[in-house]
Amino acid sequence: MAVHCPASNFNVGSGAMPIRKLIDNNIRLALGSDISGGHTLSIFKAMVSAIQLSKLYWVNSGKKYNFLSLSEAFYIATKSGGSFFGKVGSFEEGYDFDALIIDDSDLNHDNYSILERLERFIYVGDDRNIIHRYVCGKLIEEPNI
Structure with missing residues (x-):
């Protein structure tokens, strides 16, 4: 599993994660705030930042890799990331x-x-x-x- 911390990418200047490449290669993803390199604990702000950063990557790649949709960012922030901890991140039967x-x-x-x-x-x-x-x-x- 890879953890994407977009606020940290912005603040540290470490570049944009090629998130679409990871999705296309079936890499499980989680979304994090990385408060040591970020500026907020809000997972919602992390979702927005992930979408924005993916749009910058999309433009810089010559529009080769699609940017992240809201539903994809929400999934990465909830069910996909939650899977690291077990049955969390979804309202499905059997989940916490x-x-x-x-x-x-x-x-x-x-x-x-x-x-x-x-x-x-x-x-x-x-x-x-x-x-x-x-x-x-x-x-x-x-x-x-």
């Missing part, structure tokens, strides 16, 4: 119930589909929109960071 309950009422989502609302939250939401957190089916307290 790890979930965030999001209140997106302040994100101006009139007439948006559920998918569009999720995309909007990923791009412009933050921890203030998370009203509940579940780990292994148990409600946990808000972290003090």
Whole structure:
């Protein structure tokens, strides 16, 4: 498994991960914040950064390698990355119930589909929109960071 830490790539100047090449070669991927080289713990910001960095790679490759879609970034951040830890990262039967309950009422989502609302939250939401957190089916307290 390879772990992509896009914020670290930006901040350290280590270059862009050729993420499409890894996907095309069936390399399992996870997404990380790499807080020592990054600037946020937010997995949602990491998803956005991964998409943005893949678009830069796409342009610099002469548009040879497609950029990362939102659904691919979400998968890498959840089920694919979660597979390293076992049955986490999915709402499928047999998986641990790890979930965030999001209140997106302040994100101006009139007439948006559920998918569009999720995309909007990923791009412009933050921890203030998370009203509940579940780990292994148990409600946990808000972290003090």
